[in-house]
Every structure is written in C-alpha cells, then in structure tokens.
Amino acid sequence: MTGRRFENFSKRVNERLSEDPPADGLEVSPTQPDEPEEADPPEAPEKENEMSEETPVEQTDAYQAGFKAANDRINAVFAHENTTGREAHAARLIGRASLSADEVVAELAHFPKAEQLSEDQQQRAAEAGGRAEMLSAMEEAGNADLGADRDTDASTSKRRTSARWDKANAKIESGRKEN
Amino acid sequence: MTAPPRPQGFPNIASQLLNRPLAIDPHKAEVLLCALQHKLGVISIETINGVTLEASEMLARTQAAQRTALARDATYDADQRKGYRMAGDIAVIHVEGTLVHKAGWLDAMSGFCGYNLLTRQFEEAFADPDVLGIWVEIDSPGGAVSGLMQLCQFIAENTQEMGGKPVYAWVNETAASAAYAIACCCDRIYGVEDSMVGSIGCVMVHASFEGQLKDEGIAVTVVRAGERKYRGNPYEDLDEATLAKFQDSVDDARLRFANLVAMGRDVPVAQILGTEAEWFEGEDAVEQGLMDAVTTEREAWSRLEEECDRIKRERRQSR
Numbered sequence: 001m002t003g004r005r006f007e008n009f010s011k012r013v014n015e016r017l018s019e020d021p022p023a024d025g026l027e028v029s030p031t032q033p034d035e036p037e038e039a040d041p042p043e044a045p046e047k048e049n050e051m052s053e054e055t056p057v058e059q060t061d062a063y064q065a066g067f068k069a070a071n072d073r074i075n076a077v078f079a080h081e082n083t084t085g086r087e088a089h090a091a092r093l094i095g096r097a098s099l100s101a102d103e104v105v106a107e108l109a110h111f112p113k114a115e116q117l118s119e120d121q122q123q124r125a126a127e128a129g130g131r132a133e134m135l136s137a138m139e140e141a142g143n144a145d146l147g148a149d150r151d152t153d154a155s156t157s158k159r160r161t162s163a164r165w166d167k168a169n170a171k172i173e174s175g176r177k178e179n
Numbered sequence: 180m181t182a183p184p185r186p187q188g189f190p191n192i193a194s195q196l197l198n199r200p201l202a203i204d205p206h207k208a209e210v211l212l213c214a215l216q217h218k219l220g221v222i223s224i225e226t227i228n229g230v231t232l233e234a235s236e237m238l239a240r241t242q243a244a245q246r247t248a249l250a251r252d253a254t255y256d257a258d259q260r261k262g263y264r265m266a267g268d269i270a271v272i273h274v275e276g277t278l279v280h281k282a283g284w285l286d287a288m289s290g291f292c293g294y295n296l297l298t299r300q301f302e303e304a305f306a307d308p309d310v311l312g313i314w315v316e317i318d319s320p321g322g323a324v325s326g327l328m329q330l331c332q333f334i335a336e337n338t339q340e341m342g343g344k345p346v347y348a349w350v351n352e353t354a355a356s357a358a359y360a361i362a363c364c365c366d367r368i369y370g371v372e373d374s375m376v377g378s379i380g381c382v383m384v385h386a387s388f389e390g391q392l393k394d395e396g397i398a399v400t401v402v403r404a405g406e407r408k409y410r411g412n413p414y415e416d417l418d419e420a421t422l423a424k425f426q427d428s429v430d431d432a433r434l435r436f437a438n439l440v441a442m443g444r445d446v447p448v449a450q451i452l453g454t455e456a457e458w459f460e461g462e463d464a465v466e467q468g469l470m471d472a473v474t475t476e477r478e479a480w481s482r483l484e485e486e487c488d489r490i491k492r493e494r495r496q497s498r
Contacts, residue, residue, distance in 0.1 A: 013442070
C-alpha cells in the first residue's frame with residue numbers, strides 16, 4: 001500500500017502560511033517553487049464598506065452623501081440643548097428614520113429630564129453597582145466567602161464547594177452531549 | 180565503521196536547553212532545570228505556578244524524576260542482540276523521557292532519550308527482515324526541536340502508507356509536543372482514555388543573571404565585535420531585537436510542527452494552529468483528529484499483529 005500522505009515531506013513541512021489559509025490546510029503556500037513569481041505584489045483585500053473601483057461615480061457620490069447626512073442628523077440632535085438630560089430618549093428617537101433632526105429635538109422637549117447627578121454621586125453609584133454585580137457573580141459561581149463577616153458554618157462551606165463541583169460537572173456533561 | 184558515541188558535556192546540554200526552541204511540556208522544562216541546577220549554575224527557579232524553588236526543593240524534584248527514569252524497562256534485546264525488544268514479528272521502540280538531539284551517556288540516568296538513538300533503532304528496524312511491524316511506545320513530554328524533523332521525516336517516509344512497514348504509536352501515557360510530532364508520523368495512533376496528546380507549539384526559555392550578579396557586586400562586561408555577537412547570553416537582560424528573533428524562531432518551529440501534524444493526520448493546518456498548543460485526552464484527542472481511537476493496549480497490539488499476519492500471508496501467496 002502506498003499513499004501520498006508524506007509526499008514532498010520537506011517542502012510541505014516548510015510551507016509558509018498564506019494570509020487566508022485554505023480549508024484543506026495543505027496548499028498553504030501562495031507561491032510554489034516551480035511556478036514563476038508574479039511581477040506585481042497581490043493587491044490588498046478590500047476593506048468593509050469600501051466601494052470598488054468598478055462602482056459608478058454617481059453611486060459613490062450618493063453613498064458618501066447619505067453617510068454624511070446621517071452623521072449630520074445625529075450630531076445636530078446631540079448638540080441641541082433639549083437633548084441634555086434626555087440622551088436615552090434621544091438615542092431611541094434617532095432610530096426612527098422618518099423623523100428629521102428638528103422633529104427629534106422638538107419631540108424631546110416633551111420628555112422630563114433625568115436627574116442630574118454630581119460627579120461624586122455618579123462615581124459612588126458606579127462603584128455600588130460594580131460591587132453588587134461582583135457579589136452577584138460570586139454568589140452565582142459559588143466562590144469562597146473570605147470576608148471578615150463571612151458565614152463560618154461548615155455546612156455552608158461544604159455546600160458551596162459542592163456547588164462548584166456541580167457546576168464543573170454540568171459543564172463537562174453539556175460538552176459531552178454536544179459532542 | 181561507526182564511530183562510538185561521544186560523551187556530551189554540561190555546556191553542551193546547557194546550549195541545547197537554554198535559548199533554544201523547545202517542543203516540550205513546560206512542567207518538564209522545570210524538572211530539567213532542577214536536575215541540572217548545580218552544573219548550570221541555576222540558584223533558584225520560579226515555576227509556572229509562581230512558586231520559587233530553592234536548591235533543596237529542586238533536588239527533590241530531580242530525585243523523583245530520576246526514580247521514574249531508572250524504573251523504565253531496558254529496551255535492548257540481549258538475546259537477539261538487537262537495539263530494540265522483539266515480540267514475535269514486532270519491534271518495540273520506546274520513546275520515553277525528555278527528547279534531545281544528542282543524548283550521549285545521559286540516557287539512563289536522566290530520563291533523556293536522544294533522536295540519534297531513536298534514528299538508529301528505526302533504521303535497524305526498518306531494515307531488519309525479522310521485523311514486520313513496529314510498535315512505538317510513547318511516554319514523553321517532548322524535548323528539543325533540533326534533530327526532531329530529521330527523525331520524523333525518516334519515520335514518515337518508511338511507514339506502511341509510504342510503502343514501508345506498519346508503524347503503530349501507543350500513547351502510554353503522554354505524547355506531547357515533540358513526542359507527538361513523532362507519533363503523528365506513524366500509521367496509527369492509539370491510546371487509552373487518559374492518554375494525553377497534542378501541545379503542538381514551541382517554547383523557548385531564556386535565563387538572565389544580570390540582576391543577581393549586580394546584587395552580588397559582580398560586573399560582567401561583554402566586549403563584542405559585531406553588534407549581534409553573543410546576544411541572548413545569560414549575563415545580560417534580553418534586548419528587544421533578540422527577543423524578537425527568539426519569537427520568530429519559536430513561531431517558525433511551531434508552524435513547521437503544525438504543517439507536519441496536518442500532513443500526518445490529514446487535519447487542516449488552521450485547525451492545528453487553532454488548538455493554541457493545547458493538549459487533549461482520550462476521546463477529545465480522537466475528536467480533534469490527533470488519535471485514531473481510544474482502545475486497550477491489547478486491542479491495539481492485536482491490530483498490529485493482524486497487520487503483520489496479513490503481510491506474511493501476502494508474501495506467501497506471492498512466492
């Protein structure tokens with residue numbers, strides 16, 4: 001029995017990766033030694049949202065104009081004094097394409113302004129929120145409670161240890177089922 | 180006439196261990212540094228787990244590794260004077276311990292296994308008319324990159340699929356890194372549920388004593404002719420250019436390793452690189468395409484025996 005498995009061993013082991021490796025993983029070299037090298041370097045791949053050179057000029061202009069108009073509309077809304085304290089409402093109204101910037105601003109005037117918090121209050125609120133989130137995550141994960149006021153009851157510790165193992169086992173089980 | 184093996188000194192070992200690309204399990208690299216602490220001047224090491232080991236602790240690790248090495252079975256077949264043990268028509272070649280380019284006399288004492296010795300064993304087994312199949316018993320965390328690809332190429336090009344003899348790898352219990360490179364060249368890879376394979380990547384270790392020497396009041400001056408001369412030495416911290424060069428070296432070794440595995444296991448090279456040098460056990464390894472099956476040693480051995488029997492039948496029929 002003879003096969004092609006290890007044919008051209010040295011050449012294939014020393015192949016370089018192309019930018020976009022093909023699915024079969026073997027023909028990874030963009031140039032082969034027995035092929036003539038191209039005079040010009042390969043062109044860079046097109047960026048997303050970038051129009052190709054073949055796109056008609058009028059389409060390119062329309063695209064650029066539409067892009068600018070959308071940006072101008074958003075900037076006009078957020079620069080208006082009616083938006084201050086009503087940013088969340090403004091973001092929601094901007095999503096309605098049928099409303100112009102002026103209409104959005106006029107609509108915003110009917111909404112109550114959010115309570116203005118001082119910088120210190122905002123900082124404290126953010127920290128409190130972060131602590132609550134962390135404690136919630138720790139509780140969910142069954143992490144050890146190492147605080148000075150921790151629950152020292154042995155059964156609690158055992159329950160938490162079991163919870164971690166249960167979680168690990170569940171993860172393994174779900175992985176096996178998926179496979 | 181074959182020249183006798185030359186003893187390899189500790190400077191030679193240091194040159195292979197430090198500042199060289201290694202395809203090895205990182206924990207084994209720690210054991211090696213522990214074993215050679217006195218000879219290489221290693222005062223203490225910081226392990227992967229962040230624990231600093233002093234001399235006595237390193238010695239304890241070394242002794243544990245040494246006991247394992249000495250407990251290995253002898254591979255020499257004294258009765259038939261072959262460089263490997265024979266079981267019926269099958270030659271048994273052991274790939275165990277840390278793999279190095281030139282093991283020399285360190286084989287028995289340190290758990291080293293040299294590519295030079297393995298090459299001789301495979302050469303003899305492929306040429307031996309008594310040998311119909313080769314059983315490669317693997318338990319190794321890997322080792323040096325130097326010399327690895329030559330051995331892999333030799334095995335690969337003489338496998339049954341390439342017109343040679345059937346070569347079956349039995350993972351008992353680890354075929355990581357360089358050891359897996361050898362395994363993936365075999366016709367089949369079998370192991371048990373706990374068999375560990377993979378770690379398809381490359382690592383390099385650089386030790387700098389610059390800070391320690393400075394603390395002890397020792398000034399080392401490197402006088403170099405040629406800006407790049409003696410870069411990466413242990414008396415100076417790594418400069419950016421040398422670090423980049425080391426990184427290129429390990430990246431290159433990793434890619435060649437991935438190409439080898441892709442070729443041997445018929446798995447896309449992107450998938451191999453995507454493992455990020457992770458190791459896999461049992462069925463996970465089979466799912467990744469890194470092992471053929473999880474089975475018992477007896478079953479895997481039977482499959483090789485059946486293959487040898489088939490070859491014998493074909494030979495008889497062709498006469």
